[in-house]
Amino acid sequence: MKYLLLLNNDRRAVDSWRDLSPDEAAALRAEEMPRWNTLFGWIGEQGIEVDGLELEEPNKARVVRVRDGETLVSDGPFAETKEQLGGYFLADCKDLDQAIELAQRVPLVGTGSVEIRPLVE
Amino acid sequence: MKVLALIYGDESAWESLSDEDRQGVYARYRAFGEQADGKVANGAEIAPTSAATTVRVRDGETQVTDGPAVELDEPLGGFYLLEVGSLDEAAEVAAHIPGAASGAVELRAASEEEAP
Secondary structure (H helix, E strand, O other): OEEEEEEEEEHHHHHHHHOOOHHHHHHHHHHHHHHHHHHHHHHHHHOOEEEEEEEOOHHHOEEEEEEOOEEEEEEOOOOOOOEEEEEEEEEEOOOHHHHHHHHOOOHHHHOOEEEEEEEEO | OEEEEEEEOOHHHHHOOOHHHHHHHHHHHHHHHHHOOOOEEEEEEEOOHHHOEEEEEEOOEEEEEEOOOOOOOOOEEEEEEEEOOOHHHHHHHHOOOOHHHHOEEEEEEEOOOOOO
C-alpha cells in the first residue's frame, strides 16, 4: 500500500530558520542529520521502499489557478497555516500501522506533524 | 529541477460526481499526462481526507488522530512531481492540470540542499 507522508514543520520553526546565517543553517542541519540517518537506517531495516524530497520554504511557493480560460499565478503557499509542508515521503508500507511507525520516527514530528495519506491505486 | 505540484480541490464536489463525470475527469488527467510527457516524473490521486491520519509526538508521547493536519475547504487530492527547467515552466505545465480549473495547484520546488 502506498502512502504519501506530508512532513509539516511548525511555522515558528520555519520563520526562525529565515533569520539564520548560512553557517548557522548548516550547523543546524548537521545537528539534525544523525536523527534523519537513524530514520533512514530503520527504513532500510524494515525494507520499506521510500522516495521523498525536501522542499523550498512555503514563501517561495506559487499557486496556479485557471478561471474562464485565464491562468492566474500568485506567490506564496496555497494556505497560511500553523504547520507548513517542508517535504514528503512516498512510502510503500505493509499497512497503516507501519506508516504510523515510520511517521513517529520522523525528526520533525516532535514539533510539527506527519500527515499520512493513502494513494488511490 | 524537481517541482512538487499539489492539487487542491473541493472533495464534496468530487464525491457528488456521477461515475460518468468522474470518467470524464480521469480522461482529462490522462490527456494531461500524455501532453506533459517527459515533464511528469510521478503522480497519484490521494484518497479523501476521511482516510487521512495525522501523527504528532509531544513530550515523548505519540498522538495519532484521524483526519488531515489542517482542515481546508479545498484539501489536497493529488499530486504530480514535475521535472522542469524553472518554476515558470512548472506554472505553464500546472495550468494544464485539470484541477487548476476547479481548485488550485500549489508549486513547491525541491530544496537544493541534499534531501535529508
